[in-house]
């Protein structure tokens with residue numbers, strides 16, 4: 274099967290460098306005139322899927338907002354994933370999973386095994402138990418053409434105290450994560466399938482991104498304060514590998530599908546302009 278890196282590279286070429294999140298915050302449900310219940314969740318997700326699923330490269334449902342409604346919310350998530358796949362968007366589930374390796378194997382089955390009802394193109398993962406503990410995800414991703422985005426430098430201000438801390442060899446934790454991702458992606462063309470998450474809010478990363486050879490997911494744009502122009506500051510010459518991610522910035526334009534599409538088009542145009550300067 275074609276690798277996730279290759280599929281993502283093509284999707285970004287064809288549809289533009291943009292990932293839109295489905296984050297049904299209670300405030301957004303209210304703003305859209307929807308109830309804060311499973312029906313509201315379902316209508317919110319369907320509206321985003323119908324408006325953007327056939328034109329955005331990657332759609333990123335935020336698992337937390339579905340999980341808060343229990344098994345019914347998870348059923349909506351499964352149906353959202355199915356609809357997105359039918360419309361051609363790559364689905365990146367933002368679940369930030371991580372655990373000891375034997376448990377990570379179960380997470381891998383849940384998200385990266387094609388026989389699972391929650392099968393997605395890629396999933397986010399936390400390396401706090403060591404990047405090596407995520408090996409079962411990397412293995413299943415490689416087997417089935419999936420991808421994994423590993424947290425490196427997150428967009429929230431609290432992340433820095435852990436992620437910029439230095440180990441005995443002088444490297445930051447973030448650089449150590451990136452170096453392990455580089456090894457996993459070595460030699461992959463046109464792009465490796467193991468990505469890194471680096472917030473657009475983080476300023477100078479202090480990291481060497483030159484060998485990552487995988488997609489760099491950049492959340493933090495819009496609602497968290499970063500702009501497309503910040504992508505150049507954060508990513509420098511690695512900017513062509515950046516997948517900019519917006520959630521609330523685009524979602525607040527809804528529920529009108531035309532307004533959602535216009536917001537996504539604005540975001541992709543701004544990002545394209547920055548990425549084209551490289």
Ligand SMILES: O=c1ccn([C@@H]2O[C@H](COP(=O)(O)O)[C@@H](O)[C@H]2O)c(=O)[nH]1
Nearest residue numbers: 335427428472492493496497519520521
């Ligand atoms: O470092 C990270 C990693 C993940 N996220 C997630 O992205 C979206 C951001 O939403 P906005 O509305 O665009 O702020 C959200 O689902 C986060 O959990 C992140 O923000 N930063």
